[in-house]
Amino acid sequence: MQKVKIGYRWLLCLCLLCASQTQAQTTYPAPSSMSIEDAYQLGDLLVDQYKIKQGQPYLKYAADKGNAKAALAYSRSLSTNVMVLGPQEHEYAVKAAKLGNEDAMLTLSLNKNIFGDREEFRIELLKISKEKAEQSNADAMRKLSLLYLDTSDELDWLRKSAEYGNAKAQYELGRTYEVGEGWFFIPGNREKEVKRLYKASAEQGNFRGMEGYASILFKEGNKKEAFDIWTKMANTGDAFSTIYLAGQYLHTIPEISYPEKDEVLGAAYSKIYLDSMGTDKEHDLYDIYKEQYLEAMSHLSDAQKKQVNDFAKEFLSKHTVRVLR
Known part of the structure; x- marks a missing residue:
């Protein structure tokens, strides 16, 4: 048997x-038989499906033809060390940034950029983000929180971004509180605020917010509601x-x-x-x-x-x- x-x-x-x-x-x-946008979309899909070697030629083709999103996606697909940008990873992030991609500028503004041009991109993105933040742009506020990492301004900008409805910031602020940062003097208020922020993020369809909110519901005994959230994501x-x-x-x-x-x-x-x-x-x-x-x-x-x-x-x-x- x-x-x-x-x-x-x-x-x-x-x-x-x-x-x-x-x-x-x-x-x-x-790739050369496709439109630039179609090549980018196919390459992006294949990389997201962990068929990275198949997807990279499409992203590179679209990037070399001037598609900023493809340039950043290609750069990210080349990553082998989350702490440091590699040479070609840096090259295509720069290409994306010079094409106006602010997410690429952000990547180049962080400490993992060791190629000597970090401050150049940081100064440029600070200017852009501050101007947009003054116009109540929540994504710009979140970028400012990242540009001010490890300073007193980091949490202030993250709070502002969350207040203005940025789903990523809502999750990140909730997670920040969940791991013990920030002051809550009344017992139970920290947990309530974490749940509120995760729920707000989840309601906008942010997957990390949905995960966080589902985890809280599950711990509270609302297992069906939590599982329904996971099913919705799937x-x-x-x-x-x-x-x-x-x-x-x-x-x-x-x-x-x-x-x-x-x-x-x-x-x-x-x-x-x-x-x-x-x-x-x-x-x-x-x-x-x-x-x-x-x-x-x-x-x-x-x-x-x-x-x-x-x-x-x-x-x-x-x-x-x-x-x-």
């Missing part, structure tokens, strides 16, 4: 491997949320008690992730998810396997799965 099970799982693994190889061999048009095509649902349904951690174990749904969400994502990043995690998928599939009947395949096919006909944060 054990021999049959091993053979069966080997067959499943072979089928999945073939599917993965087919996916890896997917061919796309040459239904936008967010890769992390998709594999999170898979793990929850498969009870990959013994402590999981909600939702009830459902290997069909767990395998289906696993398949959605595995069929969508590449392995140029987080390869080890991909292998773990694949093993969990194979284990779940080995427990299912033919009818249940069909349910898995049908669910995944239907989902992927409506959603494009990628990293969305």
Whole structure:
């Protein structure tokens, strides 16, 4: 009996491997045959799906043709050290910044830029952001908080940005309070403010805010409401949320008690992730998810396997799965 099970799982693994190889061999048009915007969009998608080597030529093509977003995306795709910009990473961030991309200017204004032009970009972005902040631009306020990192102005600008409705700032301020920064003299007020900020961020669709708010709800015992938030995130095509649902349904951690174990749904969400994502990043995690998928599939009947395949096919006909944060 054990021999049959091993053979069966080997067959499943072979089928999945073939599917993965087919996916890896997917061919796309040459970048030069596409519009600049289409090349950028395809490259950005492939990188977000951890098919980084496939996506980079499209981003580079669009960047070299003057697309600022592509230049920054290409720069980020080259990152190998979160603490320091590499030479080509810096080159394309500069290209994006000179094309007017303020996010690229911000990248070049931070300490990880060791190429001698950090202050040049910081001064320029400070001027732009202060002018916009005076016009109540919440994103500019958030940029100012980052430009004033580790100074007394950092938290002030972050608070202002959150007050003016910036979803990222609302999450970041909530997280800042959650880890103990800021003063709250009345017991319980810190927790209330963290929850309020996460909820405000979540209501605008910010995934980190949604995660934070869902975690609080779950701890409070509102497990269904919390799980509904995770499901909503997965239904936008967010890769992390998709594999999170898979793990929850498969009870990959013994402590999981909600939702009830459902290997069909767990395998289906696993398949959605595995069929969508590449392995140029987080390869080890991909292998773990694949093993969990194979284990779940080995427990299912033919009818249940069909349910898995049908669910995944239907989902992927409506959603494009990628990293969305």
